[in-house]
Amino acid sequence: MTVMTKLETALASAKGLAADLKTFSLDTENQGAKQMFSSLSTNAEDMAQMIEDRVNQIKTEEPQYNQQQ
DSSP, X not given: OOHXXXXXXXXXXXXXXXXXXXXXXXXXXXXXXXXXXXXHXXXXXXXXXXXXXXXXXXXXXXXXXXXXX
């Protein structure tokens, strides 16, 4: 498994986690839990953005990855 494949898998996982946490935030009526899930969702979105930035950086630095897409 290449680094790019691992990063793309991590990116998909982070986006999925962010979506799940956002759903938990919307589904709960407990204000403390709602705030916690919302905060965690934001953190996961930030994490996903950092991973996506790295993926894009690798694509510009390593032309072989552009050929895979």
